[in-house]
Amino acid sequence: MTDKILVTYATRYGSTQEVAETVAEILREGGFEVDVQSMRTVRTLEGYGTVVLGAPLYVGKWPKHAHRFLLRFEEALVKLPVAIFALGPIHDDEDEILGSRVQLDTELKKYPWLKPVALEMFVGKYDPSKFHFFDRLIASMPASPIYKMPASDHRDWVAIHIWAGKLVSTLQPTPAR
Numbered sequence: 001m002t003d004k005i006l007v008t009y010a011t012r013y014g015s016t017q018e019v020a021e022t023v024a025e026i027l028r029e030g031g032f033e034v035d036v037q038s039m040r041t042v043r044t045l046e047g048y049g050t051v052v053l054g055a056p057l058y059v060g061k062w063p064k065h066a067h068r069f070l071l072r073f074e075e076a077l078v079k080l081p082v083a084i085f086a087l088g089p090i091h092d093d094e095d096e097i098l099g100s101r102v103q104l105d106t107e108l109k110k111y112p113w114l115k116p117v118a119l120e121m122f123v124g125k126y127d128p129s130k131f132h133f134f135d136r137l138i139a140s141m142p143a144s145p146i147y148k149m150p151a152s153d154h155r156d157w158v159a160i161h162i163w164a165g166k167l168v169s170t171l172q173p174t175p176a177r
């Protein structure tokens with residue numbers, strides 16, 4: 001048996017990684033052994049009893065490397081408890097959250113074999129000063145929903161702590177394969 005948990009994340013600008021690290025810390029405080037790793041660098045799920053996946057939404061989609069991770073590790077993931085969190089809307093706004101939730105559900109439908117034991121979406125961070133070329137281009141277009149949108153960070157650390165705390169009590173790690 002192993003109680004070891006992998007918290008793995010996809011990120012473009014680091015905010016999902018920071019949430020993943022916080023979730024990992026809370027799981028550790030709950031008595032689990034936890035590794036935190038980018039989805040880009042995970043080579044095997046051997047030795048893990050549970051996987052926590054965190055990924056942001058960009059233009060309605062998960063990043064490509066999140067999809068690659070799911071395709072690559074499907075066989076292992078179907079046998080393990082998997083918890084998922086997404087970073088989505090930029091503002092703590094009901095309509096925005098609902099829209100992002102629809103986007104997340106659409107992404108999840110692509111993986112009918114994925115049956116998360118826990119699923120949550122958190123409001124994200126928006127920092128145009130860090131943008132790579134393509135996002136700067138999107139943000140510079142007057143028709144874009146993020147045109148001239150100021151930087152913000154509405155990540156709700158209390159909600160993140162509560163979700164991770166619940167995971168500590170609900171996760172039932174299975175034997176590693």
Ligand SMILES: Cc1cc2nc3c(=O)[nH]c(=O)nc-3n(C[C@H](O)[C@H](O)[C@H](O)COP(=O)(O)O)c2cc1C
Nearest residue numbers: 011012013014015016056059060088089100124125
């Ligand atoms: C160009 C751009 C497009 C985005 N599109 C969406 C979106 O379609 N749906 C959504 O919920 N959030 C969207 N977001 C918000 C991000 O998911 C949020 O900023 C998240 O915290 C980014 O995570 P990261 O820092 O780990 O890359 C977008 C952000 C940017 C910069």
